[in-house]
Amino acid sequence: MIRRFKDLKIRTQFTIVILFAILFAFTLFELLWLNKWKFCEAAERLDLFYTQINDEDFQNALIEEALHYNVPESEDDTEAVEALAPFFDLANEYTGIYIYGADDGLFRAGRFAAAMNDDNFLFFFNIGYRLTDGEGEFTMDFPLKFANGTAQVMLYNYERTLFVYPFLFVCLLLSVAFFVGIVLLFLNRKIRQVLILKDEILTMSAGDLNHQIPDLGGNEIGILASELNHLRESLSDNISREQESRKANQDLITALSHDLRTPLTILNGYLEVLKLGRNPRTQEEYLDRCLKKTEDIKELTDRMFEYALVAEETETPEMTWLSTDFIGQCLTENCDFIRLAGFTASLKLSETTGVLQSDKTMLKRIFNNLFSNILKYGDKKHTVEVFARIQDTEFIISVMNRIKDGDAHIDSNNIGLKNVDRMIQILDGQLNVRQEREVFEVELRIPLQ
Numbered sequence: 001m002i003r004r005f006k007d008l009k010i011r012t013q014f015t016i017v018i019l020f021a022i023l024f025a026f027t028l029f030e031l032l033w034l035n036k037w038k039f040c041e042a043a044e045r046l047d048l049f050y051t052q053i054n055d056e057d058f059q060n061a062l063i064e065e066a067l068h069y070n071v072p073e074s075e076d077d078t079e080a081v082e083a084l085a086p087f088f089d090l091a092n093e094y095t096g097i098y099i100y101g102a103d104d105g106l107f108r109a110g111r112f113a114a115a116m117n118d119d120n121f122l123f124f125f126n127i128g129y130r131l132t133d134g135e136g137e138f139t140m141d142f143p144l145k146f147a148n149g150t151a152q153v154m155l156y157n158y159e160r161t162l163f164v165y166p167f168l169f170v171c172l173l174l175s176v177a178f179f180v181g182i183v184l185l186f187l188n189r190k191i192r193q194v195l196i197l198k199d200e201i202l203t204m205s206a207g208d209l210n211h212q213i214p215d216l217g218g219n220e221i222g223i224l225a226s227e228l229n230h231l232r233e234s235l236s237d238n239i240s241r242e243q244e245s246r247k248a249n250q251d252l253i254t255a256l257s258h259d260l261r262t263p264l265t266i267l268n269g270y271l272e273v274l275k276l277g278r279n280p281r282t283q284e285e286y287l288d289r290c291l292k293k294t295e296d297i298k299e300l301t302d303r304m305f306e307y308a309l310v311a312e313e314t315e316t317p318e319m320t321w322l323s324t325d326f327i328g329q330c331l332t333e334n335c336d337f338i339r340l341a342g343f344t345a346s347l348k349l350s351e352t353t354g355v356l357q358s359d360k361t362m363l364k365r366i367f368n369n370l371f372s373n374i375l376k377y378g379d380k381k382h383t384v385e386v387f388a389r390i391q392d393t394e395f396i397i398s399v400m401n402r403i404k405d406g407d408a409h410i411d412s413n414n415i416g417l418k419n420v421d422r423m424i425q426i427l428d429g430q431l432n433v434r435q436e437r438e439v440f441e442v443e444l445r446i447p448l449q
Contacts (some may be wrong), residue, residue, distance in 0.1 A: 025182075028171075029174075032167075032174065052091070052092050053095060053155055058091075067145065069147060072099075094115050096156040097110060098111075102149070125165075136165055137157075197221065269405045324390070330367045378404065379405070384401040392446070401436045402438045413434070
């Protein structure tokens with residue numbers, strides 16, 4: 001029930017609160033007002049309030065004094081009426097005494113309460129009388145024996161107005177206070193929710209996007225809090241993705257920069273061989289290889305600029321249909337290059353060919369990274385063994401070499417192997433690395449079509 005109330009619109013909630021506040025305030029007023037005489041009697045018992053008409057001493061005094069006075073034959077009997085003045089003096093200023101004939105019920109004599117001559121009391125009495133419909137005026141009639149017979153005496157007392165009318169205003173004040181209190185509690189709750197939203201917005205503006213915004217119901221404030229929470233999560237996700245994208249882009253550029261050094265090193269090696277001019281018959285072949293390496297360098301630099309501009313999270317391969325012979329050519333070129341650097345290379349290629357779908361540039365970069373590590377950390381005294389074979393639906397390339405003394409870790413930052421692992425995964429392949437003492441082996445598995 002409370003949850004349903006929270007989900008209502010604020011205007012509807014406020015209307016319900018107003019109606020309930022009116023109902024509760026009216027109920028409180030009725031409860032207090034209906035028990036006004038109980039409060040009055042309690043005040044009298046505690047001597048906080050006095051009513052002469054209920055005073056037994058006053059009633060006994062009336063009975064005793066009446067025996068000394070005669071009842072006038074009519075209200076026109078001036079002497080007899082004036083003779084009753086001491087009898088009327090028994091009443092205080094808030095009590096009036098009136099005498100009527102016992103047989104005919106006609107008015108004989110009387111005196112109204114002296115307080116009615118007071119303008120302030122009369123003003124107060126008139127207001128209270130209208131508001132309470134006569135509550136506070138207390139009357140009592142009873143037969144009373146006088147010296148010349150029995151007459152009917154009626155007493156009018158207004159002392160209770162001194163309690164009832166202020167009590168009326170107290171009841172009204174408490175009821176209004178109760179009504180206003182309920183409304184203010186509701187408004188205070190809504191204001192606190194707004195302040196919570198304000199604090200949450202300031203927290204977000206300070207950069208803290210991990211703080212969960214509390215559930216504030218389904219009303220307008222609650223919807224605002226929910227949407228603000230979604231915005232916080234969205235901003236947090238966007239910032240995280242942006243940071244990941246920036247890091248991925250930096251890693252990618254770092255990888256491409258690392259890959260760029262390998263063909264430059266190979267190109268430099270060919271050019272040094274050409275500069276020596278020891279074997280003129282191979283100059284044309286080496287020039288062709290130099291041109292191929294410049295094409296590789298151009299492709300790598302183009303990709304560096306492309307990824308630096310678009311800041312992609314991952315490389316997107318340019319997939320084309322290739323033969324396993326292309327991989328054999330890449331392996332042959334890299335084996336020839338490390339031979340020029342003083343290594344002994346043994347290359348065994350599969351006699352059968354297969355078809356695969358892959359990225360030519362990535363494959364070149366993969367093998368350039370692998371053979372670049374051999375140049376850095378390989379032992380020239382031992383043969384570099386390269387195997388390529390088809391097994392089931394995979395083309396498996398294995399490169400094994402020994403590590404030269406003093407280089408226990410291959411590629412201190414593992415940038416080359418990380419690049420190989422990342423690129424082979426993009427091509428849906430697999431990289432396996434094994435190292436046993438000085439022997440280091442890398443296995444690539446590329447799926448065939």
